[in-house]
Amino acid sequence: MIDLGVNIDHVATLRQQRHCAYPDPIKAALLAEQAGADLITLHLREDRRHIQDKDVYELRPLLMTRMNLECAITPEMLKIACDVKPHDVCLVPERREELTTEGGLDVLRYFEQTRDAVAQLEESGSRVSLFIDPDEKQIEAAVKTGARIIELHTGAYAEAVGEQAIADEIERLRKGIAFALSCGLKVNAGHGLHYQNVQAIVALGGISELNIGHAIVAQSIFDGWEKAVRDMKALLTAKV
Numbered sequence: 001m002i003d004l005g006v007n008i009d010h011v012a013t014l015r016q017q018r019h020c021a022y023p024d025p026i027k028a029a030l031l032a033e034q035a036g037a038d039l040i041t042l043h044l045r046e047d048r049r050h051i052q053d054k055d056v057y058e059l060r061p062l063l064m065t066r067m068n069l070e071c072a073i074t075p076e077m078l079k080i081a082c083d084v085k086p087h088d089v090c091l092v093p094e095r096r097e098e099l100t101t102e103g104g105l106d107v108l109r110y111f112e113q114t115r116d117a118v119a120q121l122e123e124s125g126s127r128v129s130l131f132i133d134p135d136e137k138q139i140e141a142a143v144k145t146g147a148r149i150i151e152l153h154t155g156a157y158a159e160a161v162g163e164q165a166i167a168d169e170i171e172r173l174r175k176g177i178a179f180a181l182s183c184g185l186k187v188n189a190g191h192g193l194h195y196q197n198v199q200a201i202v203a204l205g206g207i208s209e210l211n212i213g214h215a216i217v218a219q220s221i222f223d224g225w226e227k228a229v230r231d232m233k234a235l236l237t238a239k240v
C-alpha cells in the first residue's frame, strides 16, 4: 500500500499572504494525520515564502506519524535539519525566482555537496531522500551519494498535455521506478499530483510514498480539509 504524505506548505502560503495567524499549518498537519495521512511533508524554503522555522520546530514533537522535511542543500538548511532531526529529509533544488520546484536535483552536477549532505543528515539520525527526475544517470548518482530513498519528480507528468505526451512521461516514470528498485532504493514520488491524475501513478506500482499538497489544499476549500485528505488517501488505496 502506498503511504500518503500530506504536504502542508500551501496552508502556510495562505497564512503568509497576509502575515496573520491563520490558517495554522500545525493544526492542518494534526488533522491530516487523523484523516489518514501517513506522514507530513513540509518545505522550508530559503526565502520563507510559506513554511517558517517555527512551524518546523513546533510540529516536530507533535507529530504522531513522520515528518518529511524538504530543504535545499545549504549550510543554513542542513544546520536546521540536523537540529530538528526529522524522520526523513528530502533534499530538493531551489531557485529563488521559481513559482514552484521546477525540476529534480542535479545530483551529477552537485555530487560532492549532495554526498556530504547525505552523510551529515544520516549521521544526525534522519533518513535522506533525493528529489530527482526519472533519469537513469541521476538515479545512479543518487545511489553513489549513499541516499537510501529517491522521490521522483512527477511535475513533467502533471504538466504534460495530450495523450502521447502523458504516456511518454508515464513511461519515463515506469522506467525510473524499475531502475531505482533494481538499485535497492526506496522510491517515492510527488509534485503536481491531483485527484484526477494520481491513479495512473498508483497503477505503476513500486512506489512507497506519494507526497501531495497543493491539490489537497485547493480541494479543501470546497470539501473541508479532512475530507480532502481522506479522499486522496482513498485514491491511493483503491484497486486500479
Ligand SMILES: CC(=O)[C@@H](O)[C@H](O)COP(=O)(O)O
Residues within 6 Å of the ligand: 007, 009, 042, 043, 045, 070, 092, 099, 100, 101, 131, 190, 191, 192, 213
Ligand atoms: C519539492 C516540492 O515539490 C514541494 O516542496 C512542493 O511542490 C511545495 O512547495 P513549492 O510549491 O514551494 O515548490
Ligand SMILES: NCC(=O)COP(=O)(O)O
Residues within 6 Å of the ligand: 007, 041, 151, 189, 190, 191, 192, 193, 211, 212, 213, 214, 215
Ligand atoms: N514533494 C512534492 C510535494 O511535497 C507536493 O507537491 P505539490 O502536491 O504541492 O505539488
